[in-house]
Amino acid sequence: MPQLILHGSPLSNLVRTCLLALNEKDVDFEHDPTVPQTPEALQRHPWGKIPTLTHGEILLHETLAIINYIDDSFSGRKLKPNNPSKLALMNKWLSIYLCYMDNPIIRVIVIQRLLSKSPDENLIKNTILDVEKPLKLLDECLEKSNYIADSEVSLADFLILPALDYLKMTNEGVQLLKDTSNINSWIDRMMARESSIIVFKPNN
Amino acid sequence: MPQLILHGSPLSNLVRTCLLALNEKDVDFEHDPTVPQTPEALQRHPWGKIPTLTHGEILLHETLAIINYIDDSFSGRKLKPNNPSKLALMNKWLSIYLCYMDNPIIRVIVIQRLLSKSPDENLIKNTILDVEKPLKLLDECLEKSNYIADSEVSLADFLILPALDYLKMTNEGVQLLKDTSNINSWIDRMMARESSIIVFKPNN
Numbered sequence: 001m002p003q004l005i006l007h008g009s010p011l012s013n014l015v016r017t018c019l020l021a022l023n024e025k026d027v028d029f030e031h032d033p034t035v036p037q038t039p040e041a042l043q044r045h046p047w048g049k050i051p052t053l054t055h056g057e058i059l060l061h062e063t064l065a066i067i068n069y070i071d072d073s074f075s076g077r078k079l080k081p082n083n084p085s086k087l088a089l090m091n092k093w094l095s096i097y098l099c100y101m102d103n104p105i106i107r108v109i110v111i112q113r114l115l116s117k118s119p120d121e122n123l124i125k126n127t128i129l130d131v132e133k134p135l136k137l138l139d140e141c142l143e144k145s146n147y148i149a150d151s152e153v154s155l156a157d158f159l160i161l162p163a164l165d166y167l168k169m170t171n172e173g174v175q176l177l178k179d180t181s182n183i184n185s186w187i188d189r190m191m192a193r194e195s196s197i198i199v200f201k202p203n204n
Numbered sequence: 205m206p207q208l209i210l211h212g213s214p215l216s217n218l219v220r221t222c223l224l225a226l227n228e229k230d231v232d233f234e235h236d237p238t239v240p241q242t243p244e245a246l247q248r249h250p251w252g253k254i255p256t257l258t259h260g261e262i263l264l265h266e267t268l269a270i271i272n273y274i275d276d277s278f279s280g281r282k283l284k285p286n287n288p289s290k291l292a293l294m295n296k297w298l299s300i301y302l303c304y305m306d307n308p309i310i311r312v313i314v315i316q317r318l319l320s321k322s323p324d325e326n327l328i329k330n331t332i333l334d335v336e337k338p339l340k341l342l343d344e345c346l347e348k349s350n351y352i353a354d355s356e357v358s359l360a361d362f363l364i365l366p367a368l369d370y371l372k373m374t375n376e377g378v379q380l381l382k383d384t385s386n387i388n389s390w391i392d393r394m395m396a397r398e399s400s401i402i403v404f405k406p407n408n
Binding site: 046047058060061062063064065066068069072073084085087088089091092094095096098099100133134137 | 250251262264265266267268269270272273276277288289291292293295296298299300302303304337338341
């Protein structure tokens, strides 16, 4: 079997998603911490983004494609529900995260608050409402089951956890997650997993 | 088996994607032409968007979740490759379309050019470059096989076809697709399918 290499800085929430999936499946892989928009990143992704994955002749980008490929190509516990309606619920949350959560949570609140020297306070303020709504939906979802799509973890949990872990590091996140008790218990459950202990270790 | 209802105006490219999948699988379904942001749409989608799908107790939104559910839940020819690397290629193109193509093609060029009384010419002009790049990638992809992910059609073909059909109706689209001979042959092949003849019939 050719060596699988995951490319992308471990600071990226989407790289962390792939790392969680690889660790959960116990795949033997190499991690290359390429940062976005470098010549190396642009060689592997037409828009220079991360994560990307190489596996023999396969070169793959787009997080959903990568995490599905990891689950489909390696043995070990399946990270997708078997039941079509639960699988659809997982796919719905994968899309909800990418369409409605990643941008306001990571590209606005987290990056402005944790990385910008002069955060755009108006932008942050105007984004709070965009984050409140999907968090309320997620909290309602997690009232019904221990994990997002099922009673067991799935790719949806690995996509959303790294973003909420970053969100919690901001004052806005602390406020937003104050009353979402189902999300908070889920974060604790997720963070106790062996894969999380590896991926979120302090030097990452 | 409960009745499956697809909700959403047939003018929407993403509704057409679901209609193509339903017709390809020969599923018995009802079509409710709800438009976005109406009270009916908001009852079924937290952001009032279309398409949505109801099937017994299942209420589903997000196009990727809907088309995967249609393929997973009904018998008939599979609309996804079996091979993990081809499946990954399909998933990559589903994400490329939603992340890099839907907004510039549909939300900017098509809507500005075909629906706006005073199109924003600067916005259209600045968007051309964003469309050129994924079209070039798609043309290269279709040089290697008859369909996007495989030698047979898959969900990726049904996601991208309705958007390019709309793009072709604009002057910008005609220019952009002038030299993409592989895409043009693929559009012809796709449009000759029975599912396309039903979905793109003149009164839709």
